[in-house]
Each structure stands twice: as structure tokens, then as C-alpha cells.
Amino acid sequence: MSHSSAKQFSQGILDSIPLVLGGIPFGVIFGTLAMNAGFDIWQTIGMSSIVFAGSAQFVAVGMLAAGTSMGFIVGATLIINLRHLIYAASMLPHVKHLPQRWRVPLGFLLVDEVFAATYPRYLNNPQSTNNHWHYLGVGVSFFVSWNLATVVGIFFGANVDGIGEWGLDFAMSATFIGMVMPHLINKPMIAGVLTSALLALVTYSLPHKIGLVIASLGGMTVGYLLEQWQTKERES
Amino acid sequence: MNIWLLITLMAVVTFTIRYALYARANAISLPPKLERALKYSAPCVLTAIWVPAVLMPKGEFDPTLSNPYFIGGLIAVAIGLWKKNTLLTIVVSMTCFFAYKWAF
Numbered sequence: 001m002s003h004s005s006a007k008q009f010s011q012g013i014l015d016s017i018p019l020v021l022g023g024i025p026f027g028v029i030f031g032t033l034a035m036n037a038g039f040d041i042w043q044t045i046g047m048s049s050i051v052f053a054g055s056a057q058f059v060a061v062g063m064l065a066a067g068t069s070m071g072f073i074v075g076a077t078l079i080i081n082l083r084h085l086i087y088a089a090s091m092l093p094h095v096k097h098l099p100q101r102w103r104v105p106l107g108f109l110l111v112d113e114v115f116a117a118t119y120p121r122y123l124n125n126p127q128s129t130n131n132h133w134h135y136l137g138v139g140v141s142f143f144v145s146w147n148l149a150t151v152v153g154i155f156f157g158a159n160v161d162g163i164g165e166w167g168l169d170f171a172m173s174a175t176f177i178g179m180v181m182p183h184l185i186n187k188p189m190i191a192g193v194l195t196s197a198l199l200a201l202v203t204y205s206l207p208h209k210i211g212l213v214i215a216s217l218g219g220m221t222v223g224y225l226l227e228q229w230q231t232k233e234r235e236s
Numbered sequence: 237m238n239i240w241l242l243i244t245l246m247a248v249v250t251f252t253i254r255y256a257l258y259a260r261a262n263a264i265s266l267p268p269k270l271e272r273a274l275k276y277s278a279p280c281v282l283t284a285i286w287v288p289a290v291l292m293p294k295g296e297f298d299p300t301l302s303n304p305y306f307i308g309g310l311i312a313v314a315i316g317l318w319k320k321n322t323l324l325t326i327v328v329s330m331t332c333f334f335a336y337k338w339a340f
Contacts, residue, residue: 018323025330043239050247055285060246070237074245081253086277088257089266096261107255112285116278169289170305170333171326174312176286178325181316183279196280197287201297204288212284219280224273 005133012118012137019113019138020145022175023054025168027146030057031153032163037065041154048150052143053111054172056080059209080209083216087115094122098132106132109139116179117142188230192223304340308333 003011027048034044039061047057056077063073087110095103118135125131157163184190196219203211257264266274290309291299299306312329319325 018326021323022326022330039239043243046240046243047246050243051250053246053250056246056250060242064237064239064242070242070245073242074249077246078249078253081250083277083281084250084254085257086274086281088254089270090274090277092257092261092264092266093271095258098261100259103258103261104255107258108251110254112278112282116282119278167304167333167337170308171330173286173289173305173309174326174329174333175322176282177290177309177312177316177329178322180279180282180286181313181325182320182322184317189276189279192276193279193283196283200284200287201291204292212281215284216277216281219283220273220276223276223280224269227272 003128003130005130008128008130008133009137012121012134012139013141015117015121015134016113016138016141018178019117019175020142022171022178023113023142023146024149025171026054026175027149028153028156029164029166029168030054030061031150031155032157033058033153034061034150035154035157036164037061044154045147045150048147049143051077052108052146053077053081054146058169076209079213082213083112084110084115086216086220087112087119090119091115091122094131102132106135106139109136109143111142113142113175113179114139188223188226191226192219195219195222302340304333304337307336 030048031044034047034057035041039047047060051057059076059080060073063076088107091106091110095106098106114135117138118131121134122131180193184193196215199215199218200211203214205211206214286309290305291297293303293305301307308329311332312325315328316322316325
């Protein structure tokens with residue numbers, strides 16, 4: 001199936017809507033927390049627009065408020081965002097034909113939500129040569145809404161008492177659960193996800209969020225090995 | 237601490253991770269085994285984030301009725317498995333979560 005670039009782009013925006021919806025409360029709460037932690041307006045906007053990394057932004061603000069030194073905060077950022085390297089590896093075969101002027105913005109936009117929303121497009125539409133417009137549509141839509149939500153949080157948070165207690169951070173969990181559940185249709189994927197869940201709980205107390213990496217890699221390994229084993233069973 | 241310096245360093249680290257492979261995409265080819273394992277990346281990574289967020293929102297393992305994150309998470313998992321619809325899962329579970337949180 002072949003689509004025009006404009007159609008791919010608008011389909012990307014359309015496909016981003018569920019994730020944008022989940023991202024908005026999360027962005028609002030970030031804007032609020034950053035201001036409470038001593039960031040000024042421009043620094044808070046800078047975090048969302050220049051760093052553009054939801055969970056790392058939260059952890060950084062929390063660590064800063066707890067008096068952690070800069071080196072550790074940057075180190076935690078590295079570990080928390082290492083998962084994006086996995087996404088980049090998954091996208092690699094699909095971006096290698098693009099010029100650098102495409103790869104730079106697409107790389108910048110490669111967050112959880114964007115990857116989860118656009119990767120299926122590539123898998124379901126392998127012969128299409130302009131899926132990168134879909135990727136861009138999802139990415140721009142999520143970037144703009146994340147930053148608008150941050151700005152709302154900056155001004156809203158200061159005027160609303162106890163907004164940090166509302167539980168707006170549940171939006172992230174709801175979004176991620178909503179993205180994961182449709183994948184649970186075969187045994188290797190179910191086993192991989194359960195492994196990751198268990199390892200994430202067990203390793204939670206390890207410093208600098210390193211448990212996140214251990215759990216992710218553990219889950220992927222189990223899924224992959226089970227798939228290998230199933231293929232062999234079928235062949236023999 | 238110089239916050240702008242922190243933002244700059246965080247931005248450099250984050251962008252480098254996301255762009256490093258893209259930068260040399262023509263020169264790198266992944267082994268087919270790794271490519272197959274990468275299919276499991278997004279669900280496993282996201283799960284490693286949401287499971288602790290829902291089961292231990294305050295840092296302690298808390299799968300009880302007094303933990304609205306746990307209740308909301310359970311509802312999200314149930315709807316997600318049943319309907320396999322991302323938007324529906326998000327909307328219904330968030331509504332239930334906030335209703336439960338305000339009711340108790």
C-alpha cells in the first residue's frame with residue numbers, strides 16, 4: 001500500500017492521539033514539579049523541549065530536589081535513556097536510506113510513545129517508502145503536546161494547591177499498559193513481558209535505575225529464546 | 237548547581253543515545269538474531285517502567301486496595317487484554333483511577 005507523504009504525516013498525528021492523551025497529565029505534573037524544585041520558567045521549558053525525555057526529566061528533578069550532584073543526575077539520565085538505544089536498533093533498517101537531515105530530527109524524537117506508535121506502521125506497511133512521514137507526524141505531535149502540557153503545568157501548578165497529590169502520574173502507567181497489552185498474543189511475548197515485570201520489581205532498589213536495563217534485557221532474552229525453541233519444536 | 241549546564245549535559249547524553257546508531261545507519265548491520273530479539277524491546281522496556289510505578293508507587297511493594305495505582309493498573313490490564321485497544325484502555329483506566337482516588 002502506498003500513501004502520499006501528507007497522508008502518512010496526518011495518519012501519524014492521528015495514531016499519536018492515545019499517547020498524547022496519556023502524555024498530557026504527565027507533562028502538566030512535570031511542569032509543576034520542576035517549578036517546585038527550583039527551576040525557572042525557561043529552564044522547565046528547556047527540559048521538555050531540549051532534553052525531551054519524560055521519565056529522565058522526572059528523575060532529574062527528583063534527584064535535584066534531594067541534593068544529588070550533577071554527575072549522578074547525568075549518569076542516571078544515561079541509564080534511564082539507554083532503552084532508546086534498543087528502539088534505535090529496531091528502527092535502524094528502516095532509516096538507513098534516509099539522508100542525515102531526516103535522521104537527526106527522527107533520532108531526537110525517538111521516545112517510548114513515538115516508537116510504540118510508529119513501529120507497527122513499519123511492520124504492517126513494509127513496502128511503503130515514506131513511512132518516515134508517519135514517524136515524523138507522531139513525533140511532532142507528541143513533542144508539541146508534551147511541551148504545551150509542560151507550560152500548562154508551569155502556570156497551573158503554581159495556582160492549584162496539592163496538584164502533586166492528584167496522581168496525574170498514573171497517566172504514564174495507563175499509557176504504557178495500553179501500549180503493551182495488544183502485544184500479548186503469543187507465548188514468547190507473554191513470557192518476556194512477565195519476566196521483565198518480575199525482574200523490574202526485584203531489581204527496583206538497585207541504584208540509578210539500573211534495574212530498568214536489567215529487567216528489559218532479561219525480558220527480551222526470555223522472549224527471544226522461547227521463540228527460538230518454539231521454531232525448533234515446529235521444525236523437528 | 238548550574239541548571240542550564242545540567243540541561244545541556246542531559247540533552248547531549250539523551251540525543252547521543254538516540255542518534256548514535258542512526259548516524260552510521262548505512263555502515264551498521266545488525267545480526268538477524270539481534271533483530272529478532274528487538275521485537276520484544278518495546279513491550280519489555282515499557283513493562284519494566286509501569287509495573288513498579290503501579291505496584292510500588294511509594295517505593296514499597298503495595299498490592300492492596302488502599303493503593304489506587306494498583307487498582308487502576310489492574311483495570312487497565314484487564315481492559316487492555318480484553319479489548320486490545322490503547323485509547324480505550326487509557327481513558328477507562330484513568331477515569332476509574334481518579335474516581336477511586338477521590339472516593340476513598
